[in-house]
Amino acid sequence: MSLTEGLVERYLAVWNESDAENRRKAVAEIWSEDGLYANTGQEFRGHEGIEAAVTEAYVDFVAKGFAFRLHAHSVNHEAARITWNMVPKDGGDIAARGTQYLTFAKDGRIRTDHQFPEEI
Template identity: 55%
Template structure:
């Protein structure tokens, strides 16, 4: 596994993390302090706002054991990373949702700008 693939795996793990303290620690390690995460509905600036987006997704999709997020494919171009993810039942099966993340990394290796695109909307 490459360094960037490991980074993407850690990124996705944050969205699946049940422990609030581990989630906050992961956010601080992955996103720069002034990072921006944008999905198609809203934009979140800084760790506290990004944490609220992560918690909302966790509560809606992961908490009750319905789904987990997994990495499908990773592409890198200098300081830009694009990867696809699947939202699948924990035991496996067809993806209920598929998305593409595109982010840029700062000099410290943390995310500066993070954009989410939904390729398959959950039913």
């Protein structure tokens, strides 16, 4: 998978996905088996760990009326930067913004994913 095949859209969609089985499948398609997702408080490894992080974010934010939306992205060889906004689903001001720094495995799936919250 490459960014030109819609990885950015799929990446953001998994964080907004309401169906647990669809989240599980998307995590396996987007991250490598030994992938790492790290936010400022924790590290989550492998599909099971990353799925737990995605589900936690869904429960804490999306299920409570927010959505993650793309702000910007860029690619640099085998790495990418995605900046997102968390906004109320029904419209309103940005509640949070963050940047993900991704590196890719040879098969194009995410190998590492580091999140950095930003001031808005």
